């Protein structure tokens with residue numbers, strides 16, 4: 001290859017005078033530090049991204065029974081995910097229509113209706129107002145056209161529940177685009193074609209801007225450095241896949257989504273369950289159930305393994321666990337994480353819980369190392385000079401795959417560039 | 432094991448707390464329900480319970496209106 005890595009002066013020259021604010025801050029090979037530190041940009045992100053686009057909130061398996069509910073977060077909004085008596089899932093905004101009290105306080109429960117503790121206004125778990133005490137003060141029963149707030153649009157894909165606070169916009173399937181296939185891949189690893197996220201969520205407060213997490217999730221350049229300890233202790237072969245010798249690729253899936261596709265490596269080994277660090281004889285019931293479910297395709301599914309995909313803006317599926325990232329402030333976010341559970345995959349499920357505890361639990365070795373980087377990143381980027389973060393790695397060796405997606409090598413910043421492209425298009429939209 | 436409350440097994444949420452147990456003091460068994468927040472007690476016999484099972488959802492929903500009975504004003 002004779003392509004040349006662009007120099008900073010080339011990059012600056014590309015920026016036109018008079019472009020939008022985000023033309024200046026987001027350039028093909030670098031992004032400005034204030035994107036992570038400026039509270040006015042964070043406020044604009046809430047309006048233009050978090051309150052507009054589809055945001056991952058939770059999973060249907062968290063409310064398995066009629067009238068179950070769980071408290072969830074949608075960016076700065078406290079949301080109650082409920083299942084009504086017809087079985088439909090709702091996302092209510094946790095706010096009383098009377099004087100604005102927070103209605104539900106427990107993390108989870110089962111109730112067909114919610115009674116506000118302040119003056120007793122009572123709502124169905126669909127948000128509909130059922131009644132209020134002493135109704136003469138309102139001219140009788142059923143006189144008020146009020147209810148709890150609702151997330152304007154709710155939709156789910158393979159049980160993953162998303163909410164959009166905007167009445168209109170692309171459908172969830174349009175938003176997910178090529179990322180749908182990655183969710184399908186995950187679900188395909190269940191002999192019953194279904195995953196549950198009901199093992200409980202760990203909650204990690206992180207003093208970092210949310211974008212450092214979204215960018216890092218498919219950054220294949222850092223694992224050999226940051227995760228040396230967990231690779232060493234577990235003897236995991238995964239670290240090797242993130243090097244310049246790897247045939248794995250980083251793929252920009254469009255719409256801000258990206259993945260580290262490790263399948264080329266696993267196909268090379270052609271060993272079922274290698275992706276999980278095990279062999280078929282150690283999980284015989286699972287392998288038999290997969291063969292029963294998938295027939296001849298079972299080996300391919302078990303060779304290729306689970307996806308490693310970051311779905312814009314906040315759902316990260318990391319093979320055996322799922323992260324839900326929610327912003328709190330310009331320099332703070334929360335990472336919720338849980339172990340994937342395959343319906344019909346008991347042998348794997350126990351291992352996935354213990355592996356998740358080892359990687360993202362309170363004494364886990366994976367998330368803690370990443371989080372140390374996120375927080376140091378936030379502290380570093382607050383410094384005055386240099387002003388920019390470099391995202392040019394692999395620009396000169398990108399190519400287009402057979403499906404038209406831009407791909408880089410396992411360690412290239414192709415995913416980040418896809419993230420920034422989409423981010424910029426959302427931030428440049430009208431308020 | 433959870434300790435047994437003298438009023439029976441507890442069914443509660445953040446919105447209400449009641450205890451239920453079978454009561455054998457009458458000539459036939461009844462369900463004794465105690466609202467643990469106020470101490471108010473109601474007995475429900477077999478026919479009343481059967482009627483509850485058959486109550487249309489809409490009627491049950493009406494009972495949940497706070498001004499239907501308890502805070503009628």
Ligand code: FES
Nearest residue numbers: 096098099116119
């Ligand atoms: S604020 Fe909820 S009933 Fe008054």
Ligand SMILES: [Fe+2]
Nearest residue numbers: 117118119120
């Ligand atoms: Fe008071």
